[in-house]
Amino acid sequence: MVLMEKKVIFREARESDVDTLVDLVVRLKRLNEEFDALLKVREDVRDRAKAYITNAIKDKNSLVLVAEYNNKVIGVLKADIRERFFNDPMIEGYIIEFYIMPEYRKQGLGTELLQLAIERLKQRGAQIIAAEFPSQNKIAVEFYTKQGFRPIINIHAKQI
């Protein structure tokens, strides 16, 4: 674990962060892969991630936040503003990528990053915050439960 001598900066992602963010997103996809064979990562994951991040940074309906320490991006959170078709509350902030580099974990950075995301998503009109992660990821379950989230929808899948 790194001794945090300097301050961690939380901010919105910039073009110049893309390469590092690709690395973080690929790490997250590989972590997800550990939980289920149906989350197997594609060969071209890096290219996909690059296009995905580049678009998200430009997209008005996406929020990409980073945690920066010592001039290095060490964490990312990406969420989308979505409209729920049938349900109230209607505007949803949907967290879909959330990753902190291993050595910076367990120091509350995730909580800070999440709180900032909630604040920003709320400013953009979100009335409900949701997060997506593999069902078997118990660490995520524990984290979100602690933050007051509860499971509302399950996605069950099988290969055919």
Added chain:
Amino acid sequence: MSQQKERTEELYKLAVEYSKFYGGKIMMVPKVPVRTLDDFSIWYTPGVAAVSRAIAKDPNLSFELTSRWNTIAIVTDGTRVLGLGNVGPEAAMPVMEGKALIFKYLGGVNAVPITIGVRDQQEFFNIVKALEPAFGGFNLEDIESPKCFFLLDNLRKTLKVPVWHDDQQGTAGATLAGLFNALKLTDRKPKDTRVVFFGAGASNIATARVLITAGFDPGNLILIDTKGILHPEREDMDELMLHNPWKYEFAIKTNKDRIKGGLKEALKGADVLVAASKPGPGTFPKEYIKEMNKDPIVFVLANPVPEIWPWEAKEMGAKIVATGRSDFPNQVNNSLVFPAVFRGALDAKAVTITDEMMVAASAELAKFAEEKGISENYIIPTMEEWEVYPRVAATVAQKAVEQGLARNKMSWQEFHERARQIIEESRLVLSTLVKNGLIQMPPKVEKII
């Protein structure tokens, strides 16, 4: 080396023939006299009922009124036996019997081999937990990694008797003992010494942990596994977090200079190499040793053949070399550790064996060698120096008392005397059985050419 190969072949043949001749290596012998058959009404029913009642009232009395105080179980699932791999519980038995023999002969400890037919770690845990009432301690053996870490950690936390995993702790204890003296001889201090671990299996993970307890700086340690040097930015960090949290933890707290790459890169500026990887010779190029600091210390512990030969390491400038073999100087031998550690833990009726108790055991082993006079070729005692066992046992017991983990509190001298007596008696019983012909000498086996 063909001579050595021949010798090994001969040992294989003898071991099979002798095993057939003796039908295994251990047996159970009563420890009470049977003057007449009436004695059975004391040792057994009806008399024994009173003993049962007493223990039912106070289960701790099982350590006084039954053999539990001096009996441990050697438990394995046979998933990582010697260098043989996953041979299964039946095939693990001869190895566990051998272990039991060493426990009895060098430590005076009754050790019962229990080879179990389960693979799942939780099931394994449950079985050992269920066996707790019968034994004064548990020696886990030859279990695949990382299951072995899970079992040691969780059983240590849960059981009220000592639990030990010899592949982790035995080797770690012996390595640390040797290191203590190697550092003295080369004028180094633990906290400034840079150590590279080649191989990140059970023994090296445990050794790294114990070194930190002994005062080494975690940042000065570098661990290397099959994928290279461990560091916090390695791509497989999350996989490690989920499947090998022990290795994960080391990836985060070791290697403060963030050295990346393989063994060669790691050895640059290192003082000590502890290799516990794949049998040699030539597991890595001997020239790598030249990358190390002046007067490097090289432990090449793979069995049966060290990663590089000791003379190769010396050629490349190694000041002190240790191996796992008895035919070279400086044998890092877990048999120096486990019989004595259990002797001490059992005599103190310790509730657990802590890393601090292990470090104390290593320090005492080192001190013993130092008193005899250490040199490049003698940094650790040998099994023949059996006086070392009661000393290590007493030191472990004393540490348990100090840490408030002993149910039996005596002085070092008292523990020492008790351990000496028990070990001596154990040897005497065996030699008496042999002398009286109850244990025969083995038959001559045709030598193979």
